[in-house]
Each structure stands twice: as structure tokens, then as C-alpha cells.
Amino acid sequence: MSSGTKQSRSTSSVNRAGLAGGIVVALGVCAVLPIDPAAPARTAVVAVLVAALIVAAAVLRSPAALRTAAFVGPLFGCFAVGILADWPPALTTVLVCVLPLACLLLVGRWAGVAPAAPWLARGRLTPEAPWLGLATVLFGGVALVAWALAVRPEPAEYLRDLQRLPLWLAILGIVGFALVNPVWEEMLFRGVLLSELATVWGARAAVLLQAVLFGAAHHAGFPSGTVGMVMAGTWGLALGVLRLRSGGILVPYLVHVTANAVIGTVAVLILR
Structure with missing residues (x-):
């Protein structure tokens, strides 16, 4: 294998790591954005962004990005639905403590994503x-x-x-x-x-x-x-x-x- 091929593969690995890290950070940002019942349109925009990041993680096939998406997607969904639908806070809290982890563990059963947590x-x-x-x-x-x-x-x-x-x-x-x-x-x-x-x-x-x-x-x-x-x-x-x-x-x-x-x-x- 030539040095040029090795360097190309090394550069590709660095770029993939950078993209994967960017997706993880972006999902983290989406997870901490406040959900305002008076501004459902803003929540809808963030939901579209979360969905796009999940697709990006799947296309990149990065285990780190996929595991993050498997957790943050349900987490954001539970908070968004619970707050906008005015569910009891206790119910929303229980859901966000259980459903995201369950989804992560389920996705983690795939060999390419394991270990899940x-x-x-x-x-x-x-x-x-x-x-x-x-x-x-x-x-x-x-x-x-x-x-x-x-x-x-x-x-x-x-x-x-x-x-x-x-x-x-x-x-x-x-x-x-x-x-x-x-x-x-x-x-x-x-x-x-x-x-x-x-x-x-x-x-x-x-x-x-x-x-x-x-x-x-x-x-x-x-x-x-x-x-x-x-x-x-x-x-x-x-x-x-x-x-x-x-x-x-x-x-x-x-x-x-x-x-x-x-x-x-x-x-x-x-x-x-």
C-alpha cells in the first residue's frame, strides 16, 4: 500500500470523526433547547432538524452518531409531546427516564452499533x-x-x-x-x-x-x-x-x- 493511499484513508477517518462529532454535538444542542408551548412552530423546526440529524447519522454509519440519535430522538420527542400536549410533568419525566434508554438498548443490539451503553x-x-x-x-x-x-x-x-x-x-x-x-x-x-x-x-x-x-x-x-x-x-x-x-x-x-x-x-x- 502506498503512502498516498494511507494518507488518504487517514484523512477520510479524520473527516468521518469530525462529521460524527458534529452530529453528536448538534443533537446535544437540540436536546437542551427549551420547548415553549407558546411557540409550537419553533419546536417543529427543531424536530425537523433532529430528524435530519438522525438521517445524517444513518448515512454516515457512525456508531457514535447512531447511538446518540437513538437516545436524543426519543428524548426530544417525549419532551415535545409532553409539554405541548400539557401532560402531567410526572408522566413526561417517567417517559424521558425510560423510553430513550430503551430505544438506545434496542438499537445497540445491532452488531455495528454495539455496545449500546x-x-x-x-x-x-x-x-x-x-x-x-x-x-x-x-x-x-x-x-x-x-x-x-x-x-x-x-x-x-x-x-x-x-x-x-x-x-x-x-x-x-x-x-x-x-x-x-x-x-x-x-x-x-x-x-x-x-x-x-x-x-x-x-x-x-x-x-x-x-x-x-x-x-x-x-x-x-x-x-x-x-x-x-x-x-x-x-x-x-x-x-x-x-x-x-x-x-x-x-x-x-x-x-x-x-x-x-x-x-x-x-x-x-x-x-x-
Whole structure:
């Protein structure tokens, strides 16, 4: 084989990796775009884009892009239908925690796409994991208190609903939300996006990009705006490191649950 042929094949592999990574990132962007019931046309445009990206992944025949498409497509569909049809939030949340993973595992039965979800593992508790997790939770809690006291934001509707309940019942509701919501977030960001980007662009780029997308997804969260995006992105970076070090999503999931419980409790107490 001539050196020119080898170089051509190498260039082709690099181009395919670049295209595959671009599809994965684009699908990640579509997954974090907010769905506004007052703007169904915008959601329809994003749905067309998601469909086009799924077709592109199939044409490219990239396992990383196909696995991402198999997860993000149903995820976006569940959110879009649930929000636009005004389904109960609990029903939508259950669907996004179950259906995307089921579709990914089904697609992963094809030899060309397997393994479907190697990240779906307990992993191991590394020596630095407890300290990094504790630092993440404490930093997030302190930063949140400082932000809430400085800005005094208007509580979101679900927080106002919780504030009407007795404190113990409100905290119970927060814990329930903290246990469920991180399921789909960890599967998307530390599972699918981090793993698939790592296969095409390397672990460092993958950790950084999933953190950026995680931050963007929290633009309208608590805290919100640019500050909220930066805080959530920093948090996502730490969770990404925990995911790589532990080898599974259990450790980042547990840290995510703890941080969400702390954030929700602080929000209810401060914004009363």
C-alpha cells in the first residue's frame, strides 16, 4: 500500500470523526433547547432538524452518531409531546427516564452499533470521589445562597407550589424530584454525550463539551441566566470528571441527587 493511499484513508477517518462529532454535538444542542408551548412552530423546526440529524447519522454509519440519535430522538420527542400536549410533568419525566434508554438498548443490539451503553455501569468509588463530590455540593450550595440573596429572583411555579406546603412535605417533594430528574440528565450528559464524544474527539474535549451543553440546559433553571449557566457548567465539568474517574454514572448520579436536594431545600427556605 502506498503512502498516498494511507494518507488518504487517514484523512477520510479524520473527516468521518469530525462529521460524527458534529452530529453528536448538534443533537446535544437540540436536546437542551427549551420547548415553549407558546411557540409550537419553533419546536417543529427543531424536530425537523433532529430528524435530519438522525438521517445524517444513518448515512454516515457512525456508531457514535447512531447511538446518540437513538437516545436524543426519543428524548426530544417525549419532551415535545409532553409539554405541548400539557401532560402531567410526572408522566413526561417517567417517559424521558425510560423510553430513550430503551430505544438506545434496542438499537445497540445491532452488531455495528454495539455496545449500546457501556457507561450504564455502577463504576467504582475512587479515593478522590467523596471529596470532589462534597466540594461540588458545598460550592454549589454556597454559591446558590449568595446568588439568591443578591438577586432575590421570582420563584418558579413549582417552587411556589412547594412553598405552600408544610416545610417537611416540601422537602420530601424536593427529595423526590432530586432522585428522579438526574436520571435522564446523567444518561444524556455524562452517559451518551460524554461517551460518544470521547470516542471521536477524546476524553478532554468530551468532558468540556458536555459541561457546556449542561450549562446551556440550565439557562432558565435555578439559578438562571448567564450566572446559572456558568455555575451549572462548572458543576457539569466536575460531574464529568467523576464519571471518567469512576467508570460509570452511579457516582455522578449520587452527587447530582445530593446537590439537587440541597439546592431545592435552599431555594424553598430562602425564597419564602
